[in-house]
Structures are given as structure tokens and as C-alpha cells.
Amino acid sequence: MTVLAARAVTPLVLGVFLLIYIGIAFVSDEALVTLMELIRSKPLLVLLAALMPANLALRAALEARDAVRRRTLLRGGLPVEGGLFDAEVVLPVAGRWENLPDWLTARGYRVFPRGEQLSARRGLPLAPARVLFLLGCCCLVIGVILSLLMRASFRTTLIEGEPLPPAVDERAVVQRLILRDDPRALVLERKLVIQVGGGMVGERSLRLYPPGRVSGYFVYPRYLGLAPLVAVSAPGLAARPPAYYTLMIYPPGKEDAVELAGTPYKIWLSLESPTTGVDPLVSGEMALRFRVVRGGDVAFEGRLPVGETFNRDGFTLSIPEVRKLVVTDFIRDNGLDLIWLATFLLAGAFIYGVPVRLFAPRAELLFRRELGGVRACFRAEGREREHAGVFHEALDLLSDEQRQ
Amino acid sequence: MTWTLAKVALLLFLWSAISLVLQRAFRAGGRLPGCGAAFGYAVGGAVVFASLGARGGEGLYAALRIVGAGWFLLLALWAALVAYRGVDVATETTSEVLPRRRLPALCTALLAGFTAGALSVAVMGRQPVAVVALLLVGVAVSCLAPVTQTRMPASLTVGRESLPLALVAGLLAMSALSPRLNLFTPLTMKVMKFIHDLVHQLFETLLVPDHPFFRVDVWGLIGLLFSRDVGFWGGLVIWFVPVALILIALGRSRLPSVAHIRQGARRRSLLAGYVRERNRRFLVPAGAGIVLGLSIYTSLNPMVEYWDPKPLAVTANPQGVIVIAKKAGELDLEDGRLHKFTYSQGGTNVRFFILMRPDAHLTAVLDACSICQPEGYGQGEGTVICYYCRTLIPIETVGQPGGCNPVPFPFSGSPEAVTIDSRTLVTTWENTALAVGKGPGGGK
Numbered sequence: 001m002t003v004l005a006a007r008a009v010t011p012l013v014l015g016v017f018l019l020i021y022i023g024i025a026f027v028s029d030e031a032l033v034t035l036m037e038l039i040r041s042k043p044l045l046v047l048l049a050a051l052m053p054a055n056l057a058l059r060a061a062l063e064a065r066d067a068v069r070r071r072t073l074l075r076g077g078l079p080v081e082g083g084l085f086d087a088e089v090v091l092p093v094a095g096r097w098e099n100l101p102d103w104l105t106a107r108g109y110r111v112f113p114r115g116e117q118l119s120a121r122r123g124l125p126l127a128p129a130r131v132l133f134l135l136g137c138c139c140l141v142i143g144v145i146l147s148l149l150m151r152a153s154f155r156t157t158l159i160e161g162e163p164l165p166p167a168v169d170e171r172a173v174v175q176r177l178i179l180r181d182d183p184r185a186l187v188l189e190r191k192l193v194i195q196v197g198g199g200m201v202g203e204r205s206l207r208l209y210p211p212g213r214v215s216g217y218f219v220y221p222r223y224l225g226l227a228p229l230v231a232v233s234a235p236g237l238a239a240r241p242p243a244y245y246t247l248m249i250y251p252p253g254k255e256d257a258v259e260l261a262g263t264p265y266k267i268w269l270s271l272e273s274p275t276t277g278v279d280p281l282v283s284g285e286m287a288l289r290f291r292v293v294r295g296g297d298v299a300f301e302g303r304l305p306v307g308e309t310f311n312r313d314g315f316t317l318s319i320p321e322v323r324k325l326v327v328t329d330f331i332r333d334n335g336l337d338l339i340w341l342a343t344f345l346l347a348g349a350f351i352y353g354v355p356v357r358l359f360a361p362r363a364e365l366l367f368r369r370e371l372g373g374v375r376a377c378f379r380a381e382g383r384e385r386e387h388a389g390v391f392h393e394a395l396d397l398l399s400d401e402q403r404q
Numbered sequence: 405m406t407w408t409l410a411k412v413a414l415l416l417f418l419w420s421a422i423s424l425v426l427q428r429a430f431r432a433g434g435r436l437p438g439c440g441a442a443f444g445y446a447v448g449g450a451v452v453f454a455s456l457g458a459r460g461g462e463g464l465y466a467a468l469r470i471v472g473a474g475w476f477l478l479l480a481l482w483a484a485l486v487a488y489r490g491v492d493v494a495t496e497t498t499s500e501v502l503p504r505r506r507l508p509a510l511c512t513a514l515l516a517g518f519t520a521g522a523l524s525v526a527v528m529g530r531q532p533v534a535v536v537a538l539l540l541v542g543v544a545v546s547c548l549a550p551v552t553q554t555r556m557p558a559s560l561t562v563g564r565e566s567l568p569l570a571l572v573a574g575l576l577a578m579s580a581l582s583p584r585l586n587l588f589t590p591l592t593m594k595v596m597k598f599i600h601d602l603v604h605q606l607f608e609t610l611l612v613p614d615h616p617f618f619r620v621d622v623w624g625l626i627g628l629l630f631s632r633d634v635g636f637w638g639g640l641v642i643w644f645v646p647v648a649l650i651l652i653a654l655g656r657s658r659l660p661s662v663a664h665i666r667q668g669a670r671r672r673s674l675l676a677g678y679v680r681e682r683n684r685r686f687l688v689p690a691g692a693g694i695v696l697g698l699s700i701y702t703s704l705n706p707m708v709e710y711w712d713p714k715p716l717a718v719t720a721n722p723q724g725v726i727v728i729a730k731k732a733g734e735l736d737l738e739d740g741r742l743h744k745f746t747y748s749q750g751g752t753n754v755r756f757f758i759l760m761r762p763d764a765h766l767t768a769v770l771d772a773c774s775i776c777q778p779e780g781y782g783q784g785e786g787t788v789i790c791y792y793c794r795t796l797i798p799i800e801t802v803g804q805p806g807g808c809n810p811v812p813f814p815f816s817g818s819p820e821a822v823t824i825d826s827r828t829l830v831t832t833w834e835n836t837a838l839a840v841g842k843g844p845g846g847g848k
Contacts, residue, residue, distance in 0.1 A: 008488065015484070022477070025594050026470075029807060032601040089663040147609055189619040211611045220611045251616060331611065339610065376663075385659075392663060392671060399666050 005062055009055040010137075013048055039148055049145055053138045060134035067127035070379075074112070074119040074366060085366070085377040086384070087391075092373040093398055100367070100397055107390055109365065116369040123360040126381045129353025136345030139338045146335030153220075153331040157246055158194060159227050160323040164201070168215045168330060171199030177324040179224070179281045190279075192221055192326065210340075217330040224250040224281065226271065227323040228288065228306070230258055235314040237263055242318075246325055249288075250281065264295045267317070272303060286322055363387040365394065374398060407707040408531065411581050412538055414702075415524045418695070419445065419542050422520060422574040423549040425688070429562040430509035435550045437513040442546040444517025445524075449539045452525040462786065462798040465584040468526055471519065472579050472587050476646075479572040483646035483653075486565045491657040493563075493682045516571050517546065523575060527582040529785065559684050565650050566688040572646075573692035573699075580699035581707065583784060588639060588703040589794040593808075595642065596635025603629045632793065643700065647693040654685055703794075710782030710789060715744035715755055715771075720826040728758070728822045737766065737822065742783045744771060749826060754833040755780065756813070758822060759788075759802055766817055767803030768824065769810035772837035781810055811836045 003009075020038070025031040039045045072078050097118055101111045109120040156165045164172045178193040185191075194206040196214070206212030212219045226249055231242035240260075247256040252273040257266050268291040271280055280286040291301040292315065300317075304310050309318035356362075361382025368375045376395055380387035423441050430437040455464050524542065528534050562570065579585035603626075606612075615623045628634060659678050662671040716735075720726045726747060730737045737743055742759040755771035755778070772778030776792040783789075787796040788810070795808040803812050813832045815824045 011484070011488075015481075019477075021598075025598075029597070030601075031594075032598060032605065036605075087661060087663060144609075185619065187619060187622050188613060188617050190617045192613075192617065208613050208617060209611070218611055222614060224616070333609075336609070336611070393668070395663065396666055396668060 001058070004051070004055055005058040006055070007059070010052045013052050013055075016048065036148060046145065046149065049141070053141045053145075056134045056138035056141065060131050060138065063127060063134065064131050067125065067131075070364070074121070074364065076114040076117045076119075085364075085379045087379075087388075088375065088377045089395065090370070090373055090375050091395060091398060097367060097398060100394060103397055104365070104390075104394065109363075109390075118367040120365040121363065123362040123381070124356045125362045126353060126356055129349045129356065132345050132349035133353065136342045136349060138342075139345060140342035143335035143338030143342060146338065147333050148335075150335070151331065151333045153329050153333075155222075155327065155329050157225075157325050158221075158328050159244075159246065159325040164196060164199070164214070165330065168217055169199040169201045172196050172201040172214075173198050177326055179279070179324070181279065181282055190282075192224075194219065194221065194326070194328075214330075217332055218336065220329040220331055221326045222329060223248060223327040225256075225325045225327065226250065226281075226286075227325045228269065228319045229321040229323075230267070231316070231318045231320065232260060232265070232267070233316045234263075234265065237265075242320065244323065248327075252280065265299075266293045267291070268293065281324060288319060288322075290317065292317065357382055363390075365391060367394075367398070407709075408528070408534055410707055411527060412534055414581060415527060415538060415578060416541055416545065418574045418578050419520050419524065420545045420549075420552075421695070422516060422571060423546040424553050424556065425562055425567065425570045425574075426513050426516060427549040427553040428556065428560065429567045430513070431550075431553065433506050433509040436506055437509050438546050438549040440510045440513035441517035441520075441549070442543045444514040444519075445521035445542050445546060446517075446539055448518035448521030448523075449525040449535065449542070450521075452522045453535055456525070456530055462584075462800065465526065465582075468522060468579070468585055469587060469590075472523075472576065472585065475519070475572050475575060476587065479568055479646045482568050483649035487649040487653045491563070491565050491653045491685075493654070493657045493659075493678060493685060512567075512571075516575070519575055520578060523578040523585065526585055527578065529582075560687060561681075561684050562688050563654075563685045565653060566685065566692070569646055569650055569692045570688050573695040577695045577699040577702070580702045583706045583708055583789065583794075583796055584787060586703045586706070586796075588643060588700055589796075591642060592635040592639035593793055593795060594635075595638035596632065599634050599638055600630055640700070643696055644693060647689055647696065650689045651686065651693075654682060654689070657682055708784050710784050711741055712780070712782040713742070713744055715746040715757075718745050718747050720747070720749075724826045726824040726826050726829070728824070730817075730819075730821055742781070742788065744780075747826060747829060749830050752830055752834060752838075754829055756824075756829065756833075757781070757810070759783075759799070761799055761802060763800065765803070766822065767812065768815040768822065769803060769812045770833055770837055772811065772833070773808045774805075774811055774836040776808060778837040 017035070021031055021035050024034050024038075028034050039049065066084060069078060070084050073084065100118065101113060101120075104111050104120045109122045111118065111120045154165070154167065158164070158174045158177070160174055160177055162174055163170050164174065173196065175195040175197050176193075178195065180191050180193075182189055182191055188209060192208045194212070195204070196206065197203045201214055204212065204214070206214065206219045208221060225247055227244045227246050229242050229244050232240065245258045247258070247269055248254065249256045249269055249271050252271040255268050255270040257268050259266055270289045272287040272289050274280050274283070274285070276283070276285075287303055287305040289301075289303055290310070292299045300310070300312055300315060302310060304317065304319060306319050306322050309316060311317075361380065363380045363383070364378065366375075366377040376391070376398075378387065378391040423438065426437045426441055452464070452468075521539065521542065524538055525535050528538060576587065579587060583589075615626075618626070659675055659682075662674055665671045665674070718726050718728060728737070728745065729735070735743065737758050738760045740760050740762070742757045744755065744757045747754045747756070756768060757771050758766065758768045760766050770778075771780045773790060776790055779791040781788045781790055781797075783799075784796070787798055788802055789796050790808050793808060797807075797809055801809060803809075805812055811832060813824070813829055815822055817823070
């Protein structure tokens with residue numbers, strides 16, 4: 001247990017993985033991906049990685065225990081133990097400290113005389129920040145390991161009016177994809193909301209971030225696109241009903257093709273850039289630029305607003321309707337919640353710990369009468385030399401008082 | 405000639421610094437460290453010179469790079485150990501610890517000398533006169549080190565914690581004088597790739613939305629993590645980690661306890677003495693830091709002239725074929741030097757070059773790779789260099805796809821000319837060199 005709680009365990013394990021990464025980097029351009037695959041495939045590496053959260057959790061427990069013991073000791077509840085203070089000295093003096101409390105108070109210490117003991121402290125303890133930090137790191141490592149080992153995902157296209165994938169809930173339907181701009185946002189100025197309804201999911205609005213969850217899957221929208229309803233007729237072409245085609249033609253300017261199977265026609269479509277400056281998926285006002293290719297040559301090209309029809313030389317193209325779509329990953333990941341929790345814990349440790357360490361580090365002094373004299377201890381979490389100087393002068397003062 | 409003299413001067417300067425550090429660290433060993441270092445220097449230089457004459461290929465330089473990387477890794481481990489265990493300034497000085505142990509002094513001196521000699525000759529390459537002069541003067545310098553170091557102030561201490569740092573810093577600075585041995589540039593590329601992959605994996609793991617949803621300025625900030633500069637700054641941090649760890653270990657070294665002394669003046673005097681000794685121990689790591697900084701400077705500004713001719717404009721015939729005569733006037737495609745050309749079609753300007761490799765195969769490649777910004781290539785000794793990422797590509801591998809190699813394209817050759825299909829050339833250029841830069845930060 002002592003070995004597992006040693007401070008060197010986590011850095012050593014990280015060092016081993018770093019060495020493995022360096023070795024892989026010499027022979028492969030995809031070193032990180034290779035390392036991740038290696039960890040997934042080797043139980044020994046997983047066990048090695050698991051040493052880290054065990055070590056961090058143990059150290060957090062030990063730090064909390066030591067903090068509580070020190071607090072109890074400073075209140076006079078425990079005998080002085082080794083390892084809790086930076087230094088201990090036993091002075092062969094009788095232990096009169098009439099002037100010492102005022103002297104310490106004048107130097108900014110809060111003094112607590114308790115019978116045979118005098119303790120003094122100033123500043124705030126770092127222990128809460130250290131415990132938060134260790135627990136945050138523990139959650140982070142566990143989250144990463146779980147994510148590496150147990151993440152499962154599949155990719156599908158969500159189209160307005162179409163059902164969710166069967167693995168999620170095929171009775172639920174994507175009712176609407178709402179895209180809107182939020183210029184006042186700090187990070188994400190474009191928001192996407194996926195409105196679903198029906199089935200076991202019920203009426204839900206799944207937001208972009210934090211991602212929504214459906215049937216245990218995180219919903220991770222990736223790429224926007226359009227599904228235009230394309231109606232085509234041409235001389236010599238058999239009548240064909242209008243059909244939806246999924247096209248990745250977002251952002252405006254990106255091209256994708258509609259292949260009319262069994263015909264010499266291929267229609268290249270792209271979304272026209274808006275003249276108003278408002279994104280067409282936000283405003284809903286869309287016009288498509290098209291290029292009809294017949295047998296390798298461009299037959300027609302032009303601009304076609306949604307709802308209108310193009311007609312030339314017997315060739316008719318119309319797009320009565322366009323539905324929005326988003327290529328989405330559905331991800332099952334048991335480690336993600338822990339990683340987010342770790343973010344909060346580490347942020348808390350940073351927000352509390354850094355100002356305390358810089359501006360008000362804890363310093364503690366303890367003087368306790370014992371049979372041989374006075375046992376004096378001190379501990380400092382920052383500005384050690386300044387605090388050690390106060391400690392030495394306090395000892396001088398105690399000795400001087402004896403002589404008087 | 406100027407570059408040669410400058411390299412010789414720098415190599416000798418660095419070697420004398422290494423010799424002095426060795427001699428000062430092991431001064432209780434008398435002449436042993438100096439003679440050991442001199443012997444090692446001569447042997448290392450001779451071995452590499454013989455190998456260069458016999459083979460002279462990329463294998464030798466690759467082996468030396470691996471040795472250099474190994475030294476740096478060991479140094480990093482040593483610095484981590486020092487930082488973890490701390491330094492006891494009061495009791496730890498190398499000369500006090502090792503007076504009875506001459507074998508470590510001799511082994512260290514031999515190893516350092518061998519590596520330094522090997523690196524020095526590898527940096528100079530196949531220049532017999534310069535190499536012989538370098539080895540002779542280098543041996544003399546290390547033989548004189550026992551005498552020279554007595555002229556140094558006695559207060560200049562080389563602690564056990566700083567000796568490996570000083571040696572490895574000197575060796576890395578030596579290797580930085582040759583682009584083929586330079587470790588800093590490959591380190592920056594690997595760091596850039598690591599940060600790129602890490603950020604990408606982090607975004608995937610945390611389900612962070614794609615860039616169209618971000619504010620442009622925020623995505624621009626994220627894009628900095630994908631730029632070339634992040635590799636430079638990350639490499640810089642890693643490069644100086646051993647120095648930082650040892651400086652931190654020295655700064656945090658525990659002063660001896662003076663709690664048993666009741667006279668304040670005596671306490672302060674004792675502490676001041678220890679603080680002075682600790683401050684003296686900062687000098688060697690600080691000096692090593694300066695030497696490492698010098699190595700970065702020479703990495704980024706190599707003392708090499710790259711052959712980079714002005715591209716010749718070529719056109720296609722009515723069939724869309726570009727024909728380039730192998731020999732025409734001063735142009736000789738088979739002279740072993742790269743020859744650059746440009747071809748324009750529509751609004752697209754394609755740059756490519758043709759090169760005769762050492763294996764007598766002609767190769768035609770784009771003046772760009774598939775992962776960097778297309779800033780082009782220059783030719784050095786045995787290599788071509790990508791101007792964007794400073795990666796050295798052995799000439800033997802030009803024409804092979806992948807990594808930072810220039811992108812090959814199909815061509816055909818006859819005894820008189822090289823013929824290239826212009827459509828294929830333009831398509832290849834548009835699909836590779838122009839496709840770079842779609843990600844944030846632009847390119848690699």
C-alpha cells in the first residue's frame with residue numbers, strides 16, 4: 001500500500017507511456033493513434049495505466065488524512081508525529097511564553113494558546129486544492145481509460161421528417177433542425193437544435209453543446225447538408241417520381257452531385273452564397289446553383305431558387321422542397337462524464353489553489369511543553385525562508401525568556 | 405570556405421568547453437580525464453571518418469541522430485531524477501564524491517570524447533584537411549585541459565547534478581551544426597504532430613462541435629494549435645526541460661537546519677554561505693542553457709548554402725504534353741542537381757522539379773508535399789530540405805511518396821527528353837499542394 005501511494009508512481013507510469021510514444025514516433029507518423037490502439041489491445045498496458053488512478057486516489061486520501069491530523073494536533077488533540085511538519089526542535093527550556101503570543105500576533109499570525117500548547121498559523125491551507133487536484137486527475141485518468149476501452153459509436157444522417165436510427169429509437173422522428181446565429185455568444189456563435197418527437201424519446205430538443213443524450217447515446221452533430229426534393233424530366237427519359245437526395249453542400253459554395261441512375265445525366269448542385277449576409281440555413285431562403293452534365297459535357301447550368309422550375313429544350317428541373325440534414329455520430333462513452341467532472345475539479349483546484357499559494361500560503365507553528373523542555377515545530381506551504389526566520393526568532397525569544 | 409572555418413571554430417570552442425567541464429568535475433583525477441577525453445575524441449573522429457569514406461550514406465547520420473536522441477532522453481531522465489530527489493548543496497559536489505573512483509571519470513571522459521569526435525567529423529563531412537586539423541587541435545585542447553582548468557576560478561563548481569547537462573548540451577550544440585544531425589527541427593515536427601493529434605483526439609473525445617459553429621476569432625485561436633509555431637514553442641519547452649528541472653532542483657535545495665543555533669548573526673552567516681555555494685552551482689546549468697539556445701539558433705540558421713535554382717517556365721504542346729529536353733544549353737537534367745520548372749494552366753501555377761538520384765534514376769516531383777504549405781525545396785549535401793518545416797529528405801528517397809517527401813507524379817523519359825501530361829500535373833498539384841491549408845492554421 002505504501003508503494004502504491006508513493007509520489008513517484010504516477011510520474012513513473014506517465015514516463016513509461018511517454019517512452020513508448022517516443023519509440024512509436026520514430027517509426028510511425030501516427031504515433032498517438034498507434035499508442036491508443038496498443039493500449040486497447042494489451043491488457044498489461046491497461047493495468048499499468050490503472051495504477052495511476054489508484055495512486056492518485058490513495059494520495060488524495062492520505063493528504064486529506066494528514067490535513068485532518070495536523071488540524072487536530074494543532075488543537076492539542078494528538079501527540080506530535082513525524083512527517084507532519086517540516087522541522088522539529090526540542091529546546092531544553094522550562095516553557096514560559098508570556099511574550100511569545102503577542103510577538104507572533106504582531107507578525108500576522110493567529111495564535112491559539114491551549115494549556116500546555118501554543119499554536120499559531122497564518123494564511124489558508126492548500127490541502128483542499130491538493131485533494132481536488134488529485135481527485136480531478138484520478139477522474140480524468142479513469143475517464144480516459146474507460147473512453148479508450150469502451151467507446152462505441154456509429155454515424156448516420158439525420159434528416160428532417162425521417163426517423164431516428166433503429167439502434168436509438170426508430171419510432172422517434174426528427175421533426176426539425178433549427179440553425180440560428182447568436183452573435184453575442186462567447187464561443188459557439190451558431191447554434192443547432194435537433195427537435196425530435198415520438199417513440200420512447202418523446203418531445204426533446206437536443207442541443208449542440210453539451211450534447212444531448214438519447215437512449216444512452218450522446219448525439220454529436222458533425223456536418224450539415226441538404227436533402228433537396230429533385231424532380232427531373234427530359235426528352236427520352238422515362239418518367240421518374242421526385243426523390244430526395246442527400247447532398248453535403250454546406251457551407252455555400254460546396255458542390256455535390258445527384259446521380260440519376262440509368263441515365264446519362266449528372267446534376268451538380270451547390271448552395272448559393274446569400275446576398276443578405278444571413279446564412280441560408282438560418283433564414284430558410286435558399287437558392288441552388290446547378291450544372292447538368294450529360295455524358296461528360298455540360299448541358300445546362302444556372303440558378304434555381306427553391307420552389308421554382310428550370311425548363312430548357314425539354315429538360316425540366318425543379319426543387320420544390322429542401323430538407324435540412326446533419327451527419328451525426330451517436331456515441332456511447334462511459335468515460336465522458338468522468339472527464340467533464342475532472343474538468344470541474346481541476347478548475348476548482350486551480351481557482352482556489354493558485355491565489356492561495358501566491359498570496360496567502362499557510363504557515364504553522366507549534367510549541368508544546370514536554371518533560372524534556374519545549375518541542376517546537378513549524379511548517380510552511382510557501383515563503384519557507386521567511387517563515388523559518390520567524391520560527392528561529394521565536395526560539396530565540398523563548399530562550400531569552402528563560403534567561404530572564 | 406567561410407562556413408568551414410566557422411564550423412571548425414565552433415566545434416573546437418564547444419569541445420574545449422566540454423573538456424574543461426570534465427576536467428573541473430573530475431579534478432581529483434589529475435590528467436586522467438583529459439587524456440581519456442583526448443583518446444576518445446581521436447578514436448571517435450577516426451571511426452566516423454573511415455565510415456564516411458567507406459559508405460557516406462544516410463545510415464551513419466541516422467545512427468548518430470539516434471545516439472544524440474538517446475543522450476537527450478537519458479539527460480531528461482537524469483534531470484527528472486534530480487528534481488525528484490532534490491540536491492543537497494551542502495554535501496554533494498562531484499569532486500568530493502569521486503576522488504576514490506577514477507573509473508567513472510575515465511569512462512565518462514572516453515564516452516564524451518568519442519561522441520564529440522564522431523559528431524565533429526560527421527559535421528565536417530568529407531573534408532580531409534579540415535577533419536585532420538580538427539582532430540589534432542581537439543586532442544591538444546583536451547590534453548591541455550588539466551592545466552587550463554587550474555586557471556579557472558576555484559569557486560566555479562560543477563556539481564554532480566549539472567555534469568550530464570553540461571556534457572549533453574555541448575554535444576547537442578555540436579550536432580546542431582549539421583542539418584543532417586540536427587535534432588531540434590525533427591523534434592519540433594514531432595511536437596507539432598503530437599499537439600495536432602492530441603487536440604484532434606481531445607475534440608473528438610469531448611464531442612466538441614466542428615468549426616462552422618465556432619466564432620471566427622475563437623476558431624482562429626484554436627487554429628494556433630495547428631500551426632507550425634506551436635511545434636517550435638513546444639519543442640523549445642522540451643529542449644529546455646532538463647535545464648529547468650535542474651535549476652528548480654537547485655533553487656529548491658534544502659538549506660541545512662540552523663534551528664539549534666541561538667545566535668541570529670551566526671545563523672544568518674551560515675545560511676548565507678550555503679546560499680552562495682548554491683548560487684555558484686547555478687552557473688553551469690545556466691551556461692548549458694545558453695549553449696542549448698545556441699544550438700537552436702544554428703538549427704534554424706544552418707551554415708549551409710542550399711541549391712535552389714530559379715524555376716524555368718515550360719509550356720504544353722497542343723496535345724497537352726510538356727516536353728523537356730534532358731540536355732539543352734546549360735541545362736542538364738542528369739547532373740545530380742535539382743532543376744525547377746513552372747507550368748501555368750488557367751489560374752493555376754504548378755511548380756515541380758526534376759532530379760537525377762544517386763542510383764541514376766531520374767525522378768519528377770512537385771515542389772511541394774502533401775502536408776506542408778508549398779514553400780518549396782532546396783538541395784543540400786545528400787538531401788533536399790522542405791523550406792516550410794525544415795525536414796531533411798535524403799535524396800535517395802526523393803520520388804517516393806509519403807511524409808514530407810515532395811509529391812511524385814507520373815512522367816515518361818526517353819534518351820533525349822522527359823515528357824509530362826499537363827492535365828495530370830495540374831490535377832496532382834490541385835489535389836495536394838493546393839488542398840493543404842484547408843484546416844485551421846493552414847497546412848501542417
